[in-house]
Amino acid sequence: MSSETPDYKDTLNLPKTDFPMRAGLPKREPDWLARWEKLGVYDRLRDGAGDRKPFILHDGPPYANGHLHIGHALNKVLKDMVVRSQQMMGRDARYVPGWDCHGLPIEWKIEEQYRAKGKDKDEVSVLDFRQECRKFAEGWIDIQRDEFKRLGVTGKWDNPYLTMDYHAEAVIADEFMKFVMNGSLYLGSKPVMWSPVEKTALAEAEVEYKDHTSHTIWVKFPVASGDPALDGAKVVIWTTTPWTIPSNRGVAFSSRISYGLFRVTEAREDNWLKVGETVVLADPLAEDVMKVARVEAYERVADAPDFTGAILKHPLAGADGYWGYDVPMLEGDFVTDDAGTGFVHTAPSHGADDYDLFVKNGLVDRMTHNVLEDSSFAEHVPFFAGLKVFDHKGKEGKANKAIIEKLVEAGALAARGKTTHSYPHSWRSKAPVIYRNTPQWFAAIDKPLDDGMDDYGATIRERALTSIDQLVKWTPQTGRNRLYSMIEARPDWVLSRQRAWGVPLTCFVKRLGEGRVEILRDDKVNARIRDAFEAEGADAWFRDDAAARFLGSDYDASDWEKVTDILDVWFDSGSTHAFVLRDREDGSADGIADLYLEGTDQHRGWFHSSLLQASATKGRAPYRGVLTHGFTLDEKGMKMSKSLGNTVAPEQVIKQYGADILRLWVAQSDYTADLRIGPEILKGVADSYRRLRNTLRFMLGSLGDFSEELRVPHAEMPELERAILHKLAELDRLVRKHYDEYDFQAVFQAVFHFATIDLSSYYFDIRKDALYCDGDDSLRRRSALTVLDTLFHSLATWLAPVLVFTMEEVWLERFPGEESSVHLQDMPVLPESWIDHDLWTRTEARRAVRRVVTGALEIERRSKTIGASLEAAPVVHVPAETAALIDADSFADLCITSQITLTTDVAPKGAFTLDEVPGVAVVFARAQGEKCDRCWKILPDVGTHSHAGVCGRCDEVLNEEGL
Known part of the structure; x- marks a missing residue:
């Protein structure tokens, strides 16, 4: 442009906005959090709900004992995106966050504090101990609440649910007493998973499987009687738990397996299997056994005869008369010839299959009580009294080696070794667990219930399986298969724990001898317990006068024993449907949630316990939908571990990028599988965010002078604008569909592609000229502004459930004001008539x-x-x-x-x-032609109009503006 040419820059409608390209999220997000709190956004939405249909996402309670990890962030952000999207699509989407407060992890922490001070837990009153546990939980709830809110998660944070609230404890006890009254509760003595470190029974949900190196031994059981062909032979078993041999009461075999009698013909002198010995083995496994026993030559002398009725001697019978009992051979469905010897040594006090086999054969009276709560052998067990399977830290004790040495001394060992295999560990202490026979309280899941709620089955199992198949939508569908198979095969539910912090099993029993008890079933007693818990909490059960107080004048307290075990914490969280969904004003009218959303581990955890508990007390599942997400891994797909240094803490991501980037990572990921996160992945997410932010910034810059007077009816718009609105209307339906299916990855991919490809790289690129250079009243410019306004409302509300902070910033840039918030808006419903496929x-x-x-x-x-x-x-x-x-x-x-x-x-x-x-x-x-000094197009008519150096279009605009 020459010095004589006017500067036409001020005549252009160039973008004007204070919306910065650099987001500065880490510093700015806390201000929006404070703003939402002051506005009371969540409560405003509830107050203005009117006749909206409720949508209830019931929060699975995190445990109140530590800072949040990236898995917590993934879970809470997914929940928040569900709640916000349902709200903005026209539902009354309620979200009451909650916390699991009882149980072993907190108790463990308090005990650790005691030990550090040289204090003995047993010297502290149970009520004082419980108060310390309560205070510990309260402290972590406040910390976690702030950490969850920092993620931008909406909810009733000022009134969450806590399993330790008095009302919650009263309802948990009341739900348990329904088990008492419907006949499903019983006292049984059977093997349960037991933590020697924590000295308590564990549920399957409290166990994780990790590699563990175990002793493995091949043991000879001499034949005492049976088919004459077995005379002088020895049946060989294989086990990875030598410590269970002193409790052996039988050997299992399978009629489906081919067995033979094998005689050793060549062997080293120091072998435990000697020349001339005859052993019974499964044919497919004989070679492997002889090899590990270092046998140099052997012969198969005969087919093994029928084992029915055969009796063996215990391998330690010659060492002490304690083991002088008969060891029967029993047919067992669980016996295979995949590994071992084809025989399974059975200790019914230390194995679920073993126990079931003895029940089936009417031999329950042969249970042993050899192992104590700390995994040490009881005083009555010869040679091994006081020796432990695992010590107080979960390390191997002395029992296994002592038993192996005694077997060697008795000439009962054929071979020994070590093997690494998957073994159950407590997920709290990380220590190995054992199966141990101990009296526990169980819920019978196959017993018909006396409660009149048989619409979906008579038993807990029937109701649960029917619910899974008929009443629940699964996201993804594989979740259905996993939970169904677990419920189908699971044993009775172990309800009792030998701890102090939690809701007690509120029942009284009368001892009848021989391990039998009578359970008191009385509605009036139950009502007194419930009322006391409502006023004082579960501590009322542990006061000295509890028995007399609750039994009243109806019963003699000396005849009845108060149960002192506490409930499995999974019963607590499984009961939340009652004290949250059923009892709260912001709960569900029918006490059923629209959605439970947790990680895949909760198929054996909260989904599982909630289903069992509600099936017993409600007659069906407490949820209509279940969504599961995977676990978080590092960028290489490795499990995160502090020792590996590959953990990604939410706090770190927020400090560097802001919570919206963390939320966008969730939205961009396929949560149905395991999710990877790390520096390079987060850089990619941040890049996507910047591109999206640039699209929004362009709209804000162009819409500064838009008003309703400029709006153009759809029918009068140019084809380009109508084509963009067609795409927008189609996308509106797609976005709603994906949000309803909780497919946030599909939502973001569709919106991001539209924003960056259809808009930024196409429509905006084309219409910049009209927006900047056309006259204010031009149909083309007014149409473009109308479309931009429509795009703005759709994009801002579509993305608000994901980018909660950024969309608030975008919204306030255009609609400032103390009462303004994008989170008070709904997604606009776009007319069907805009869709034009031609x-x-x-x-x-x-x-x-x-x-x-x-x-x-x-x-x-x-x-x-x-x-x-x-x-x-x-x-x-x-x-x-x-x-x-x-x-x-x-x-x-x-x-x-x-x-x-x-x-x-x-x-x-x-x-x-x-x-x-x-x-x-x-x-x-x-x-x-020449270049127009105003719009920069090169046209033949430039310089031929009243204004110097401009084209005809620009000259007309300048004339209209009186320039």
Whole structure:
């Protein structure tokens, strides 16, 4: 522009916005949190719900004992995206966060504090101990609440649910007493998973399986009686738990397996299997056994006879008369010839299959009580009294080695070794567990219940399985299969724990001898317990006068024993449907949640216990939908571990990038599988965020002077605008569908592609000229502004459930005010009439031709032939049917060239083409004329109008503005 040419910059409608490209989220997000709290956004939505249909996502309670990890963040952000999206699609979406407060982890922490001070827990009153546990939980609840809120999670944070609230404890006790009254509760003595470190029974949900190195031994059981063909033979068993041999009461076999009698013919003198010994083995495993026993030669002397009725001697019978009892051979369905010897040594006090086999054969009276709560052998066990399987830290004790040595001394060992295998560990102490026979309280899941709620089955198992198949929607569907198989195969539920911090098993028993008890079933007693817990909490059970107080004058307290065990904490969380969904004003009218959402580990945890508990007390599942997500891994797909140094803490991500980037990582990921996170992945997420932010910034810059007076009716808009609204209306339906399916990855991918490809790289690129250079009243500019306004409302609300902070910033940039918030808005419903597939077909044809033009011009730009596309006036060769779909007058604007020539002539050789757009070819040509000093198009008429150096369009605009 020459010095005499006027500066037309001020006559342009250039973008104006204070919305920064650099988000500064870590510093700015806390201000929005404070703003939402002051506005009371969550309560406002509840107050304004009117006749909206409720949507209840019931929060699975995290445990109140430590800072949040990335898995917590994933879980809470997913829940928040569900709640916010349902709210903005027209539901009354309620979310009451909760905490699991009872149980061993907290108790363990208090005991650790005691030990550090040289204090003995047993010297402290149970009520004082429980108060310390309560205070510990309260402290962590406050910390975790702030950490969850920092993630941008909405909810009733000022009134969450806590399993240790008095009302919650009263309801948990009341739900337990329903088990008492419906006949499902019983006292049984059977093997349960037991933690020697924590000295308590564990449920399956409290156990994790990790590699463990165990002793493995092959033991000889001499035949005492049976088929004469077995005379002098020894049955060989294999086990990875030598410590259970002193409690052996039988050997299991399978009639499906081929067995033989094998005689040793050559062996080293120091072998434990000697020349001439005859052993019974499964045929497929004999070679492996002989090899590990270092037998050099052997012969198969005969088929093994029928084992039915055969009796063996205990391998330690000769060492002490304690083991002088008969050891029967029993048919067992669980015996295989995959490994071992084809025989399984059975200790019914230390194995579930073993126990079931003895029950089946009427031999329950042969249970042993050899192992105490700390895994030490009882005083009555010869040789091994006081020796432990595992010590107080979970390390191997002395029992295994002592038993192996005694077996060697008794000549009962055939071979020994070590093996690494998957073994159950307590997920709290991380120490190995054992199966141990101990009296525990169980819920019978196959006993018909006396409660009149038989719509979905008579037993807990039947109701649970029916619920899984008929009443629940599973996301993903694989969750159904996993939980169904678990419920189908699970044993009775162990309800009791030998601890102090929790809700007690509120029942009284009368001892009848021989391990039998009578359970007191009295509604009046139950009511007194419930009322006391409501007023004082579960501590009321542990007061000295509890028995007399609750039994009242109806019973003699000396006849009845108060049960002192506490409930499995999974019963607590499994009962939340009653004191949250059923009892709260913001709960569910029918006490059933629309959705439970947790990690895949909760198929054996909260989903599982909630299903069992509600099936017993409600007759069906407490949820209509279940969503499960995977675990978080590092960028290489490795499990996160502090020792490996590959953990990613939410706090670190928020400090570096902001919570919205963490939320966007969740939305971009496929949560149905395990999710990877790390520095490089987060950089990619941040890049996507910047591109999206740039799209939103362009809209804000252009919409500053938009008003309703400028709005153009849909029918009067140019085709380009109507095509974008068609795409928007289609996307509106797709976004709602994906949000309803909880498919946040699909939502984000669809919206991101639309925002960056259809808008930023196409529509915005084309319409910049009209927005900047057209007159204020031009139909094209007003139409573009109308579309931008519509796009703004849709994009801001579509993305608000994901980018909660950024969309609030975007919204307030355009609609400032103390009462303003995007989170008080609904997603706008777009008219069906905007959808025009024929129009979109034409649009796609034009875009395809445009891609060829853009490709041709990019080559010229790279070679420095031109600097910008406005310097070009390409000739575009298209088929006649394509030419009919293109408006030649506006096609130059679509291609962002100053001029363009459209022809159906055959393209010359060497014209630019793209394989994916057949029939279209472009020949480059320079634009003819001068460059307009206002819009920068090169046109022949520039300089021929009343205003110097401008084109006809710009001259007209300047005249309209009186310049």
